[in-house]
Amino acid sequence: MSRAVVTGLGAVTPHGVGVEAYWEGTLAGRLAIRPITRFDPSPYPVRLAGEVPGFSAKEHVPSRIIPQTDHWTHMGLAAAAMALDDSGIDTARTPEYEMAVVTASSSGGTEFGQREMVNLWGRGPEFVGAYQSIAWFYAATTGQISIRHGMRGPCGVIATEQAGGLDAVAQSRRLLRTGTRVVVSGGTDASLCPYGLVAQLSNGMLSRCADPERAYAPFDADAAGYVPGEGGALLIVEDADHARDRGAARIYGEIAGYGATFDPPPGSDRPPTLRRAIEHALADAGIAPCDVDVVFADAMGVPELDRTEADAVTAVFGPGRVPVTAPKTMTGRLYAGGASLDLLAALLSIRDAVIPPTVGVRDTAVDGLDLVLDEPRQAAVRNALVVARGHGGFNAAMVVRAAG
CATH class of the missing domain: 3.40.47.10 (Thiolase/Chalcone synthase)
Structure with missing residues (x-):
């Protein structure tokens, strides 16, 4: 049975862009929960979030793709490219049907979707862009990563909210057992817009505490819910034999x-x-x-x-x-x-x-x-x-x- 190993990592997080920015902030115990800036949160009971600072889609995503896709997909494309670079895989020399993409999604492209719904109700259907049909879709990030890197294997998306990041990687391991050699897997999310926040408020679990240092305190006597955030991580999950044969520079660990x-x-x-x-x-x-x-x-x-x-x-x-x-x-x-x-x-x-x-x-x-x-x-x-x-x-x- 094939062993699934991780050979590349990419991250876009509230600690910054890149794996080491995330890890440095994490080991320093640095709080990255701050007042929301992506929109005016004053009409809403939740006003704190973990936003990704300094992320510019222009630096990570082809210009023609930016207007076709949501912020969530921009971050997924960035993290996937980082993970592939980290792995050292030459996608041009790897059979396209032996590479796949499996990502997690919870809400889809809410920011893009909100903008188009505002156009629909405020200006009429002729002002709704054609890309609304795909940018909001749960599989949009999987599809865009697949297209960008020429990965035509058995791609997919899993929508199980916070559990999805593990479920997607587990599905990647299954694919390796049926002949796929390399899978880009993991997830990103970006629901920090009024539409996304109101949808999340419906579960009754978001913290309404205004103090960033106390708003999210699990296992604490004053625990009052969680704070939403954006970003995530993409991993290169690879067949162990394939990684060895191509001379992978590093193996971070095995999905055991x-x-x-x-x-x-x-x-x-x-x-x-x-x-x-x-x-x-x-x-x-x-x-x-x-x-x-x-x-x-x-x-x-x-x-x-x-x-x-x-x-x-x-x-x-x-x-x-x-x-x-x-x-x-x-x-x-x-x-x-x-x-x-x-x-x-x-x-x-x-x-x-x-x-x-x-x-x-x-x-x-x-x-x-x-x-x-x-x-x-x-x-x-x-x-x-x-x-x-x-x-x-x-x-x-x-x-x-x-x-x-």
């Missing part, structure tokens, strides 16, 4: 295990299924709980959901037996981009033997978690577990393992 479950509907007397997803991921990786060196938590910031996650982690690993971290407390939850960014962080933890911190948590409200707070923790990391939940009941867990 994956599990996914779906929760029962609210009000049901059946228990949540996050624990089962974690157990499936460990079994798929062939490891025991004692082999896991760090857990990257989903960290919803909603008290009852934080308790559910803490219960699942302690049930599998035992109280205080494994370090737990949530670097997304610095950036906000990035929806379709969030889990793939955690996956990138887990791979960098393996590379650098360090666990990034959780920030903003002052009064821990859950028992049994060894939270890595405020400062990075030096530690050898061989197996890292990433946990993600998507609104609607989606659960995913993934184990990444050191190469070798």
Whole structure:
């Protein structure tokens, strides 16, 4: 059975553009949650977000593509190009039907869609551009990456909100087992516009706290929801034999295990299924709980959901037996981009033997978690577990393992 390894990383995040900008800000514990600037947030109850600073589509996207696509796709194209450059893959010399793209999406191109809907209702249908038909679409980023890099293998998109970043990478691993050699996978998101924000407000989980340092504090006694963010990460997931044969410069790690479950509907007397997803991921990786060196938590910031996650982690690993971290407390939850960014962080933890911190948590409200707070923790990391939940009941867990 083919082994899936990660040979390239690309990121566009609230810490900046590029993997090292993200990692430097994360290890420094730098808060990247700020007042929203992409639109006037004053009429809305949520006024903070993790915005990507200094991102210019002109620097990363062909000029003819910019007016055809949404901000979310611009960031996906940028991250994909960075990941491919990092991997050293020569796409011109790789068979086009052996390369694929699988991304995650949650809301599609909301900013582009809002602009065109304003034109429709304010000026009439003749003022709606033809690109509205594709720019909002969930698969737009997958399609644009595929076209730009000549990847004609089995491409796709997975729409499971925050869990999607792991689900997409898991689908990439499946494709490698059926003959594909290289997959661009992960996700980005960008719903920081009035349309996107109002849609998100409907779930009742966004923090309305006005203090950036306290607005997103999962596992805290004052947890009041999460802060939205934009950006994400794209990874090059490659067949291990193909990576070796082409002389890949580096292998960040192996996608070793994956599990996914779906929760029962609210009000049901059946228990949540996050624990089962974690157990499936460990079994798929062939490891025991004692082999896991760090857990990257989903960290919803909603008290009852934080308790559910803490219960699942302690049930599998035992109280205080494994370090737990949530670097997304610095950036906000990035929806379709969030889990793939955690996956990138887990791979960098393996590379650098360090666990990034959780920030903003002052009064821990859950028992049994060894939270890595405020400062990075030096530690050898061989197996890292990433946990993600998507609104609607989606659960995913993934184990990444050191190469070798």
